[in-house]
Amino acid sequence: MLHRLNSLRMRLALGLATMGGAGLALHAALSVWPLPQLLKLAGHPTPAPWGGTALTLTGLALLPLAWWLAGTLTAPLSRLLRALEGAVLSYHDGEFGSSVAAQAPGASTEMLSLMRLHSELGQALREQRQHLAQRELLLDTVVQNTPVALLLSDASGHVVYTNIAARQLLAEGRSLQGSHLDRLLERAPAALREAMEGGEDGLFSVDIEGTEERFHLSRRQFQLQGRPHRLHLLRRMTRELSRQEVASWKRVIRVISHELNNSLAPISSLSHSGAELARRGQTERLPQVFASIGERAAHLHDFLSGYAQFAKLPAPQPGVVAWAPFLERLAAHYAFVLEGEAPTDPGRFDAAQIEQALINLLKNAHESGGNPADIRLQIQSPRGRELRLEVLDRGPGMSETVLAQALLPFYSTKRSGTGLGLALAREIAEAHGGRITLANRSGGGLGVSLILPR
Known part of the structure; x- marks a missing residue:
């Protein structure tokens, strides 16, 4: 390091020493010899050695020499700077193939070291660019062939990127890049359009070639190159839901079998004991035996009636529903805070069924683990649009x-849950021609929306 530093200093020192020596020689020639002798022989006055005339003449004579020496000393550095400028401009344009010559006439040790480091930097950038290109190709291949439909749009709603699944779902395989999302959704099925225009993640159904397909929509906001973008992910859930339904039926069969065995085994044992007591004439214990049999039978009846209610949901009988008494009956089951005002116009739906659905949703909200005081019920009923009943928890x-x-039947994350609450609410909503959606809330909590047509 010291050797390289000294090399540059040595060149500058030699240049300054040369200029100093040349200046002294010129000044001596102009003020001591031979110019003063020549002037004296010609009969002209000689300038004083340190007078203004001698110094001025010395300065004027040194200017061309100084200009030539400065150009000679800085020429290698100027060539290197021009080469570096061209290389940096190439980097700015994304071209990393340019390099600065490793050898240059008149280059100092520092310049040679800088050129070598620059060449190594260019090589490293080229290798990183190749690696990034390979990774981008791999990522694009994975994204393009994933079954999840991905659609990326910018802040103005224009499509920036789509994969094969999204193009097949929205445009029969045609390119979507540059299209406006609103115009694309005008030709999309109504359920897909409503889900995409809404602000929540959730499930929806679309009829594709005569077959009902279930999709799960999720959205993510992020910054791309300093600009806001939104990523829409549409996951086809039909096969997964079918598999989960089969698994759910297996679970419910196991639950029912377990409950039947837990009830029938004591009933069988108690019946045998009652028969034995009657044979012996010990009738004083028979009422207790019959009471125990009745308790087990009542428990079994209550257990099976819940499943029967789900399996045999009657057709809804819509009618005009006043909000005040409806909300009063609902609050008698589970406490909640009404967010905003109730609609001024009465609702029109099957009051008993919708009340049961909301009871199930409020029950889940109270069992969610949040503060019961934070449970809200929101009713939105814009004129001419659908009715939206939303239960919010924290x-x-x-x-x-x-x-x-x-929303699958018999799916539950609770140890003692039956998995029927949300499934029954979904059945009631769909029987009314509506739907139910679930979405996590910002700040924590869950929002469950029961949406009914007007």
Whole structure:
């Protein structure tokens, strides 16, 4: 390091020493010899050695020499700076193939070291660019061939990127880049359009070639190159839901079998004991035996009636529903805070069924683990639009996996849950021609929306 530093200093020192020596020689020639002798022989006055005339003449004579010496000393550095400038401009344009010559005439040790480091930097940037290109190609291949439909849009709603699944779902395989999302959704199925225009993640159904397909929509906001973008992910859930339904039926069969065995085994044992007591004539214990049999039978009846209610949901009988008594009956089951005002116009739906659905949703909200005082019920009923009843809590919310399966019959994350609350609410909503959606709330908690047509 010291050797390289001294090399540059040595050149500058030699240049300054040369200029100093040349200046002294010129000044001596102009003020001592031979110019004063020549002037004296010609009969002209000689300048004083340190007078203004001698110094001025010395300065004027040194200017060309100084200019030539400065150009000679700085020429290698100027060539290096021009080469570096061209290389930096190439980097700015994304071209890393340019390099500065490793050898240059007149280059100092420092310049040679800088050129070598620059060449190593260019080589490192080229290798990193190749690696990034390979990774981008791999990522694009994975994204393009994933079954999840991905659509990236910018802040103005224009499509920036789509994969094959998204193009097949929205445009029959045609390119979507540059299209406006609103115009694309005008040709999309109504359920897909409503889900994309809404602000929540959730499940929806679309009829594709005569077959009902279930999708899960999720959205993410992020910054790309300093600009806001939104990523829409549409996951086809039909096969997964079918698999989960089969698993759910297996679970319910196991639960029912377990409960039947737990009830029938004591009933069988008690019946045998009662028969033995009657044979012996010990009738004083028979009432207790019959009471125990009745308790087990009543428990079994209550257990099975819950499943029967889900399996045999009657067709809804819509009618005009006044909000005040409806909300009063609902609050008698589970406490909640009404967010905003109730609609001034009465609702029109099957009051008993919708009340049961909301009871199930409020029950889940109270069992979510959040503060019961934070449970809200929100009713939105814009004129000419759908009725929206939303139950909000501040519990832990749901993971993506649970959100995708929460509406399945018999699916429950609770140890003692039957998995029928949300499924029954979904059945009631769909029987009314509506739907139910679930979404995690910002700040924590879950929002469950019961949406009914007007």
